[in-house]
Amino acid sequence: MLNIADTLYAWCREGRPFALATVIQVSGSAPLPPGTALAVDTDGTAVGSISGGCVEGAVYDLCQQMLQDGGGPARARFGYSDDDAFAVGLTCGGEIDVLVQRVEPTEQTHLTTALEQVVRGRPAAVAQVVDGPADLLGRTLSLVGGGSAYDGTLSRENVDRAVVAQARALLRAGRTGLAEVGGDADTCPERLSVLVHTHAAPPRMLIFGAVDFAAALSQAASFLGYRVTVCDARPVFATTARFPHADAVVVDWPHRYLAATEVDARTAICVLTHDAKFDVPLLTLALSLPVAYVGAMGSRRTHDDRDRRLREAGVTTEQLTRLNSPIGLDLGAHTPEETAISITAEIIAHSHRATGLPLSRGTGPIHRPGSAGPAPSHAPRTAA
Structure with a gap:
């Protein structure tokens, strides 16, 4: 539902009732992920989409x-109809379950608060019961303040604590x-399925090396929605004028900045300096952090030399399996712009544990289960 948070927030502020249709489960190849919603108000105004047009x-x-x-x-x-191609269904061949x-x-004021947080760009979550006892179906509970507080009631205290x-x-x-x-005496005898919508x-993407490729x-x-920081120890190159699309440009030694800044399981670290005096201490630290992606630019020869230096610095073989080097997918890229596409394509594939191969060479569903957002994983990368 958070894909249409701005409109839902306006309707909630006006106290306007509406019907909400939410994609709660996807199987096979379906165009939009769980959590996507369509809403209709009492005037018949519709907002959002749940199928890209197939069953709207x-x-x-x-x-x-x-x-x-x-x-x-x-x-x-809703699923594909083999008997009648014009019947209501998903022509892509998948199936979606929708909760309406x-x-x-006025009865769910906590939802207004959560939607306001989303509209203002602040973290929030809405937990929605999508399967379970009839009296709980559709009930919601909201987390605000980055998850530090919650409001609303699903069932009873133990259930709420488990959902939170x-x-x-x-x-x-x-x-x-x-x-x-649920499904136990401590929480709820009946099992509940709860769809958690998050914003x-x-x-973050941390780019080290104030070079043309970094720009x-x-x-x-x-464009992909990252909060970008460019860091370089050379003040003559690390300027905001050279990197207008970065959220921050930092002049500092890369490893020192990385040690002092905040990272998490969604952070991507891209090392574009290919200079040992910067790369070795930076990558030694980066490969020990629970981040989503670490990549380093350089030729095969540079990679082999860097690998040797990292091992001498104490980086383990297991840690080195997390290093994507040379950085990017093999797209034949030459220009900085082409190289940027190569790098971001690899990050997307890595985040979703995809192969990076052309879809025409694969089989099975195009849309993978659980691929709605970056995977919170820092597991070693395996060969495709």
């Missing part, structure tokens, strides 16, 4: 019916996903 009309009718007839939340499934419910903003713990973990990782709680602070990479990374 049918879902709109369900929302209209929910507003007119009332009743509790209902689930619907009526939302009364799961929601906080997903918010820290910056991922929207399903959480399973986290943008992931192009900072632009590409900014």
Whole structure:
């Protein structure tokens, strides 16, 4: 639902009831991930999308019916129709489960607060029961303040605590996903499936080396939604004028800046200096941190020399398996702009544990389960 947070926030502030259709589960090849939503207000105004157009009309009718007839939340499934290509269904061949419910903003004031946080660019999460007892289906609970506080009630105290713990973990990782709680005497006898919608602070990309490739990479990374920092020890090169797309330009020794700054499981570190006096202490530290991606630029010869120096500095073989070097996918890139695409393509593939191969050479679904956002992992990379 957070894909349409600005409109939902405006409706909530006005106290305007609306029907909300949320993608809660995807199987096969489907165009949009869980958490994506379409909403319809009492005037018939629609916002959002759940399928890129395939089943929007049918879902709109369900929302209209929910507003007119009332009743509790209902689930619907849409899939491809082999018998009639023009029937309501997903022509891409996948299936989606959708939860449709009526939302009364005056009864869920915590939702207004969470949506306001999202609109203002602050981290927040909304936990929505999508499977379980009928009296709990569709109920929501919100986390604000970066997850430090929550509001709303799903069932009882133990259930709420269990959901909050799961929601906080997903918010820290910056991922929207399903959480399973209950099924035991300590929380709830009946098992609940809760879809946690998250809006986290943008992931960081740290680019070391104030070179032309860094200028192009900072632009590409900014387009992808990263908060970009360019760092170089040379003040004559590390200037804001040279890197207009970076959120920050820092003059400092790379390893010293990395030791002092904040990173997390979504951070990408790109080392473009290919200078041993910068690279070795920087990569020695970077490869010990729980970040999503570490890549270093350089030729095969530079890589072999850097690998030897890192081993001499005490970097383990296991840590070195995390180093993406030479950085980027083999796209035949030559210009800084082409190289930036090569690097960001590798980061995307790495984040989703994809092969990086042309889709025409693969089989199976195009859209992978759980691929809605960067994977909060710093596991070693394996060969495709």
